[in-house]
Amino acid sequence: MTNRLAILLFTLCLSAQLKAEIVLPRILGHNMVLQRDKPLIIWGKASAGEAVTVQFAGQTGTATTDAAGHWSIQLKPLKASNVPAELVISGTNTIRLQNILVGEVWLCAGQSNMEYTMRKNSKVKHGTATQLMDGHDPVDELDYAKNPQIRIFLVNRKELTKPDPGHRGWNIAADSALRSFSAPAYFFARELQQKLNVPVGVISSAIPGSRIEPWISEAAFQADVYYGGNNVEGEPGKFYEPMIRPLVPFALKGFLWYQGETNCFLNETITYAHKMQTLVTSWRSAWNDPTMPFVYTQLAPFRYSESKGKRVLTKETLPEFREAQELVLTLPNTGMITTTDLADSLSDIHPPFKWEIGRRLALLALANGYGFRKLVAEGPVFEKMSVKGQTALLQFTHTGGGLISKDGLPLTGFTIAGTDGVFVPAMARIDRKGVVVSAANVPAPVAVRFGWDEAAQPNLYNRAGLPARPFRTDNPLTGQLTSVNPTGSNTAKAAKL
Incomplete structure (x- = not known):
């Protein structure tokens, strides 16, 4: 063997040894669940310019790493599957991830x-x-x-x-x-x-x-x-x-x-x-x-x-x-x-x-x-209040078949205030329209609070067994937070998943 050929073989062997193996982020591994009905990105690192292939659920994707060795392959959305499957990533080396399911993450x-x-x-x-x-x-x-x-x-x-x-x-x-x-x-x-x-x-x-x-x-x-x-x-x-x-x-x-x-x-x-x-x-x-x-x-x-x-x-x-x-x-x-x-x-x-x-x-x-x-x-969420004489009527959403007292006792956790702004314990009862709140020493109600104490564990629930959310009708933060969408414009939307 000539010196030139020996040097060439040595160089080829050295370059093969120096070629970096595929490395995956820690979140990609055996036993994982992949999200259904969304594009799936599989990514990692390898040598710059290396070809990487991903195979899963009948799909094959390929990519070439960039100058920094990063690669990313997107698979099409999949339906849920409880049948364990293998995900294969191959390049210089081959990684076989076992027992993969598809569902919700x-x-x-x-x-x-x-x-x-x-x-x-x-x-x-x-x-x-x-x-x-x-x-x-x-x-x-x-x-x-x-x-x-x-x-x-x-x-x-x-x-x-x-x-x-x-x-x-x-x-x-x-x-x-x-x-x-x-x-x-x-x-x-x-x-x-x-x-x-x-x-x-x-x-x-x-x-x-x-x-x-x-x-x-x-x-x-x-x-x-x-x-x-x-x-x-x-x-x-x-x-x-x-x-x-x-x-x-x-x-x-x-x-x-x-x-x-x-x-x-x-x-x-x-x-x-x-x-x-x-x-x-x-x-x-x-x-x-x-x-x-x-x-x-x-x-x-x-x-x-x-x-x-x-x-x-x-x-x-x-x-x-x-x-x-x-x-x-x-x-x-x-x-x-x-x-x-x-x-x-x-x-x-x-x-x-x-x-x-x-x-x-x-x-x-x-x-x-x-x-x-x-x-x-x-549970019940306060919607609006109306006042008639000495009583305040509170109406709720999410009543879940009707409002109840969880323990069958008089409702707890309500306070009421008049024009002086002083809140006092209130009597509260459920009627067909909501909760009626009053106090003998508050002739003209202005505001009502519910569960407005760190220790409060009120007994107002809906029939589904979920507790009412604490609130105050005199909420000073109303309207102070607007949501910013990706385009930068301000919106205010109701809570809905």
Whole structure:
């Protein structure tokens, strides 16, 4: 062999060794669920100029990597499938992802109440269940969770941006993987899977104690006219960059959000509503879908006024924060559940009834996002007030077959004020048109409040067993939040997924 030929062979071997293998983002792996009825993007990295092929469900897509080694292949939308399939990515190397299903995928994010694990759920005191779940106490769900149609992916802040050679981030919702997973997200998926009868995948991305700002990119704050390009405190992007951005463009149906306690401690109202609006619109923009469903949890009763923080909080701090949360419903395709009845202890900021929280989130998704129009998905919502003499008549939407007192006792949680603006406890009763409210010492009612105390757990429900949303008829925030669509124009729309 001549020296020239030996050098040529050595060079060819060296170049082959240096040629980078295909690397996938961590969210793509064995056991995953792919979103049905949407274009599916499979992406990753390899050598610059390398040809990559993706094969799945009878489709084949090809792409050539760019100068930085990035590649992306889009597959056509697929129908739901509970038959495990193989997804093959090939180039210099071949990756075979096994046990892939097609169904519904939701991203679930927030702070500690979203992070709240199934392990913690199993330690809840027995006997606190509001109802049995398929004949067993939901506290014991870990003993029964064996459904291979539910898949889970737990985001690790330190690992999501790193490749996983084993591609094992997704798991069937059972055993040790489920023990460490979000209870609200799991129970949401459980309800959804039972009602839709298709595979469901849920991604949990949550950090205990986190404010809302870190979940929003710095670029989103800079682009939002409300902030005028000014810097926002709270470390914007801190969690978005390692825990949300790497998930884009993995196809999703929608988002679940359970966060706000930390911002409530900061005594925020309208500023929180604007931040949450920025989060919703920027996340939808990241996934290039301005109509993606966004369902979230209104905060449960807790004694914020007894906190020892730098800010002085009152018994009305929580109701005012809830009012700000409700403002976000002006954005299209949003929904919010009420949790006034789910606090087991007013000194515990982590309500134990995560199975019911997950179920209520699923009810909203099913009723408004999946066509279950006859399903009662939320409790009574104040609509309007009229005054006649010494009484105020309150009318509600979402009455679900009629208003009731949950415990059969006189209605609780109502206060009323006259022209002096002083609110006093009120008598309230249900009639065929709504709720009639009055107080002997208020001859000319001007305003009514309901559940307007951090500890309030009122007994006004609809016949579907869902509690009425707290409110005040003298809401000063009405009209202060407008939604911004992708073209930049302002709109105000009713909440509808």
